[in-house]
Amino acid sequence: MLSFEQKLTILESFPELQRKDVSLGRVNYQYEESLYEKKNVAFHLHPNGNGYLYAGQLRGYATDDKGFVNVREYDEAAFRELVEASIRSLSFRAPEPAAKKGKSSTPPGEVRTSEWIGANKQLLTLKHEEDLWYVYTGASLEMVLETYEEAEQYLQEEGFSLL
Incomplete structure (x- = not known):
C-alpha cells in the first residue's frame, strides 16, 4: 500500500494534472483538458491512505456509481497505470460516424x-x-x-x- 505522500508524488509527476486541496486534508487532482464533463482523475485522496481514481470509461475495473475505483491498497505500478489510463480515457472521444x-x-x-x-x-x-x-x-x-x-x-x- 502506498502512503498518502507517495500517491501525491506519483500524481505530481503528471504535469497535465492540477492539484486541488479540499476539506479534511483531502486532495483532488484534475485534468483540465478533459473532453468530458468529468475532470477529477484523483478524488478525495486522504492522509489515512484512502482515495479514488477515475476509471468510469475503462474496462476491467470495479467502479462505484460515479466511475471511481478505491485505490487504498494499490501498489505503485497499479496506481501509476490507472492514473495514465484515466488521463487517456478523458483525452479521447471516439468520433461518431458521419452517416x-x-x-x-x-x-x-x-x-x-x-x-x-x-x-x-x-x-x-x-x-x-x-x-x-x-x-x-x-x-x-x-x-x-x-x-x-x-x-x-x-x-x-x-x-x-x-x-
Whole structure:
C-alpha cells in the first residue's frame, strides 16, 4: 500500500494534472483538458491512505456509481497505470460516424426497449430515450451509450443475449 505522500508524488509527476486541496486534508487532482464533463482523475485522496481514481470509461475495473475505483491498497505500478489510463480515457472521444450524425440511432423497425439476459439469469433492460441508449439493472442505471450498435456490442461483450 502506498502512503498518502507517495500517491501525491506519483500524481505530481503528471504535469497535465492540477492539484486541488479540499476539506479534511483531502486532495483532488484534475485534468483540465478533459473532453468530458468529468475532470477529477484523483478524488478525495486522504492522509489515512484512502482515495479514488477515475476509471468510469475503462474496462476491467470495479467502479462505484460515479466511475471511481478505491485505490487504498494499490501498489505503485497499479496506481501509476490507472492514473495514465484515466488521463487517456478523458483525452479521447471516439468520433461518431458521419452517416449517423443528426439522425436517431434507433435501427429501422427496432423497438425502443428490449430485455437482455446473462449467464446467471441476470436481466438487463435496454431503453432508447432522447437519442441515447440506457442499460438498466432493474431500476438502477448501468450504462449510457450513444448508438444501438454500441449498446448491443457492450451487452454482448458482457455476456448478455437478447430475450
